[in-house]
Amino acid sequence: MAEAPVLAVRNLRxxxxxxxxxxxxxxxxxxxxxxxxxxxxxGEAFGLVGESGCGKSxxxxxxxxxxxxxxxxxxxxxxxxxxxxxxxxxxxxxxLQIVFQDPYSSLNPRRTIAQxxxxxxxxxxxxxxxxxxxxxxxxLDEVGLPAAALDRYPHExxxxxxxRIGIARALAVEPELIIADEPVSALDVSIQAQVLMLLxxxxxxxxxxxxxxxxxxxxxxxxxxxxxxMYLGRIVEEGPVEDVLHEPLHPYARVLRDASPVPDxxxxxxxxxxxxxxxxxxxxxxxxxxxxxCPRALPAxxxxxPATTEPAPGRRVACHLYPxxxxxxxx
Amino acid sequence: MSAAPAPTGNGAEAAAxxxxxxAPRRGGLARLVGLFNANWTSWAGLAMLVxxxxxxxxxxxxxxxxxxxxxxxxRLKPPSADFLMGTDxxxxxxxxxxxxxxxxxxxxxxAAIGLAMVAGGTIGLVSGYxxxxxxxxxxxxxxxxMSFPSLILGLVIVALLGPELRNLIVAISLTAVPPFARIxxxxxxxxxxxxxxxxxxxLGFSHARIIFVHILPNVMSxxxxxxxxxxxxxxxxxxxxxxxxxxxxxxxxTWGGMMRDAFENIxxxxxxxxxxxxxILALVFALNLLGDGLRDATDPKLRGE
Numbered sequence: 001m002a003e004a005p006v007l008a009v010r011n012l013r014x015x016x017x018x019x020x021x022x023x024x025x026x027x028x029x030x031x032x033x034x035x036x037x038x039x040x041x042x043g044e045a046f047g048l049v050g051e052s053g054c055g056k057s058x059x060x061x062x063x064x065x066x067x068x069x070x071x072x073x074x075x076x077x078x079x080x081x082x083x084x085x086x087x088x089x090x091x092x093x094x095x096l097q098i099v100f101q102d103p104y105s106s107l108n109p110r111r112t113i114a115q116x117x118x119x120x121x122x123x124x125x126x127x128x129x130x131x132x133x134x135x136x137x138x139x140l141d142e143v144g145l146p147a148a149a150l151d152r153y154p155h156e157x158x159x160x161x162x163x164r165i166g167i168a169r170a171l172a173v174e175p176e177l178i179i180a181d182e183p184v185s186a187l188d189v190s191i192q193a194q195v196l197m198l199l200x201x202x203x204x205x206x207x208x209x210x211x212x213x214x215x216x217x218x219x220x221x222x223x224x225x226x227x228x229x230m231y232l233g234r235i236v237e238e239g240p241v242e243d244v245l246h247e248p249l250h251p252y253a254r255v256l257r258d259a260s261p262v263p264d265x266x267x268x269x270x271x272x273x274x275x276x277x278x279x280x281x282x283x284x285x286x287x288x289x290x291x292x293x294c295p296r297a298l299p300a301x302x303x304x305x306p307a308t309t310e311p312a313p314g315r316r317v318a319c320h321l322y323p324x325x326x327x328x329x330x331x
Numbered sequence: 332m333s334a335a336p337a338p339t340g341n342g343a344e345a346a347a348x349x350x351x352x353x354a355p356r357r358g359g360l361a362r363l364v365g366l367f368n369a370n371w372t373s374w375a376g377l378a379m380l381v382x383x384x385x386x387x388x389x390x391x392x393x394x395x396x397x398x399x400x401x402x403x404x405x406r407l408k409p410p411s412a413d414f415l416m417g418t419d420x421x422x423x424x425x426x427x428x429x430x431x432x433x434x435x436x437x438x439x440x441x442a443a444i445g446l447a448m449v450a451g452g453t454i455g456l457v458s459g460y461x462x463x464x465x466x467x468x469x470x471x472x473x474x475x476x477m478s479f480p481s482l483i484l485g486l487v488i489v490a491l492l493g494p495e496l497r498n499l500i501v502a503i504s505l506t507a508v509p510p511f512a513r514i515x516x517x518x519x520x521x522x523x524x525x526x527x528x529x530x531x532x533x534l535g536f537s538h539a540r541i542i543f544v545h546i547l548p549n550v551m552s553x554x555x556x557x558x559x560x561x562x563x564x565x566x567x568x569x570x571x572x573x574x575x576x577x578x579x580x581x582x583x584x585t586w587g588g589m590m591r592d593a594f595e596n597i598x599x600x601x602x603x604x605x606x607x608x609x610x611i612l613a614l615v616f617a618l619n620l621l622g623d624g625l626r627d628a629t630d631p632k633l634r635g636e
Contacts, residue, residue: 061529064533066529066532066533089535090535093533093534093535094535096533097533097534098529098530098533100526100529100530101526102526105525105526105527106525106526106527106529106530107527108527108545108548108549109549110548110549111545111548119534119536119544120534120535120536123534123535123536123540124535166530169530169534173534173535
C-alpha cells in the first residue's frame with residue numbers, strides 16, 4: 001500500500017439488540033457488522049460483496065454514521081469520523097457521500113430537481129442563487145441529463161434517470177469518496193450498464209474513490225479494483241478483484257463465485273450449490289460462521305473463528321485452511 | 332447480470348436516455364382537483380363556505396341595522412319586510428346579528444384550528460421523527476388530552492381562564508391538538524424511513540431542516556384535510572360554549588349566544604332561535620362537505636396509487 005488510504009475502517013462493529021417477548025423478554029443480539037477492517041485508497045473502487053443480510057449495507061451506513069456503530073474506528077485522511085461533532089462532522093459529510101439502491105425513495109417527491117441539487121450547496125455554503133443553479137445545470141450535464149430537468153419533479157423521471165439525479169446530488173458537495181449501496185440492483189440490465197458507465201466515468205474524471213456495495217459479482221469484477229467478501233457480519237476474504245474472483249482462497253468466496261452464473265451454455269450443468277441456508281445473524285454458528293455449509297470444514301472450524309492471515313501479498317483471508325504459520329498475520 | 336456490462340459509447344447512451352423518458356404524468360395538484368371535481372358536493376360545500384365568509388367580511392355593508400341597536404318599539408317582531416328575520420327581545424335586528432355573528436364563529440374556528448394545526452403538527456412531526464421513548468411519552472400525553480370530550484375540556488379551560496375571545500380560541504385549539512399530532516405523526520413514521528431522509532442526513536442537513544423542509548410537505552395534505560373537518564367541530568364547540576354562556580360576552584352577537592337569548596321567548600318568537608341555528612347548520616354542513624371532498628381527493632386508496 002504505497003498511497004495513504006482515503007478511508008480506513010478498523011474493527012467496525014454494529015450489533016442490533018432487541019428485547020422480545022412477554023412476560024420474560026429475551027435479548028437477541030444481531031451481529032450485523034462484526035469487527036470488519038478495510039482501507040480504500042484515493043481513486044480506488046473497493047467492492048463489498050456478500051449474500052443478502054450479510055451486513056454489507058449496515059457496514060456502509062455505519063461508517064457514514066447514518067447508523068451509529070458500536071465500536072471500531074473510521075478515519076478519513078487521518079480524521080476520526082466517529083468522534084466528529086457539529087461543524088467537523090458536517091465537513092466530513094461533504095467528503096463522504098452515498099448513492100442509494102432505490103431510486104424511487106431516494107428523491108423527495110415534493111422537491112424539484114433544482115431544489116434537490118441546490119440545497120446541499122447552500123447548506124455547505126458552496127454556492128447560492130444563480131451561481132448554484134449554474135452548478136446544478138453543470139452537474140446534470142455531467143450525469144447525462146438535460147438542463148430542462150431542473151424544473152421537474154422526481155415522478156417525471158424513470159428509475160435510471162432518478163439514479164443519475166441521485167448521483168448528481170451526491171456530487172453537488174464535491175465528495176472524495178462515494179459509497180454506492182447497490183446502486184444498480186434496482187435498475188433494468190440495460191440501464192445498469194449506462195449507470196455503471198457513468199460511475200466509471202466520474203471515477204476517472206473526478207478521481208473519486210468508491211465503496212461499492214453489491215451482491216452482483218459481475219458488476220463488482222468490472223467496476224472495482226479490490227474486493228472484500230462478507231459473510232454474516234465478517235469479512236472472510238479481501239484482495240485484488242481479479243485474484244479473489246478468479247481464484248478465491250476462502251471456501252465461501254469460492255462457493256459464491258461458483259454460484260454466480262456464467263454466460264456460457266457449455267458450463268450449464270456445472271453450477272454447484274451452496275448447501276443450506278444462510279444462518280441467522282442473531283444466532284451464528286460457533287467458531288467459523290461458515291463451517292456448517294463449508295465443503296472443506298476442519299475440526300478447528302467448529303472451535304474458533306480463524307484469524308486473518310495474508311497467504312499472498314495483498315490478499316487477506318480468514319480461514320483455518322490458511323494457518324498463520326505460513327506468513328505473518330496481518331492483525 | 333453475470334458478465335461485465337458491455338461498454339457502450341456515449342452516443343448510444345444518450346439515445347437510450349431519450350427512450351428511457353416516461354410520458355409526463357399529470358402533476359399532483361391537477362389530479363387532486365380532478366378528484367375534487369368528481370364530487371359535486373365538495374364544490375357545494377366550498378360555495379357555501381365562500382358565501383358565509385363574504386357575508387362575515389361585508390357584514391357592515393350587508394346588515395340593514397346596527398346589530399347592537401336596541402329598540403323598545405320593535406321588540407319580538409316576526410319576520411317582515413322591515414326585519415327579514417324579525418327582531419329579538421331587545422328589538423335588535425336578527426338578520427344583522429346573524430351576519431355579524433358569522434365573524435365570531437369564523438374567527439374563533441380559524442384561529443383555533445390554525446393554532447392547533449401548527450402546535451399539533453409540530454408535536455406529531457417531531458415525535459414521529461425522534462421516535463423511541465420521547466414518542467411514546469408524547470403520544471400518551473396526547474391520548475390523555477384526547478380522552479376528554481372537546482366540549483368538556485373547552486368548558487373547563489374557559490371556566491378557569493374567563494370567557495374572553497382569546498381564551499375561547501386557546502381552549503378550542505387545545506382540544507384539537509391531539510388529533511393533529513396523530514395525523515401528522517403517522518405519515519412521518521413512514522416518510523422518515525424513505526432514503527431521501529437518509530440522503531439528507533448524509534448531506535449534513537440539520538434535523539430541523541429534514542423535519543420541516545423535507546418531511547413536512549409530505550404530510551401536509553393529511554393535516555390540511557383534517558383541519559377542514561375540525562373547523563366544523565370548532566364552530567360547533569364555539570356555539571355550544573356561547574350557548575351555555577362561556578363564549579364571547581354579550582352584547583357581541585354570536586350564534587350560540589343568540590340561541591340562548593332566544594330561549595325565554597322560544598314559543599312566542601321562535602325566529603330568534605331558528606335563524607342563528609340555521610346559520611350554524613349551514614356553516615358546519617359546508618365545512619363537512621368540503622372536508623369530505625378533500626379527504627376523498629387525497630386518500631391514496633381512492634386515488635388508486
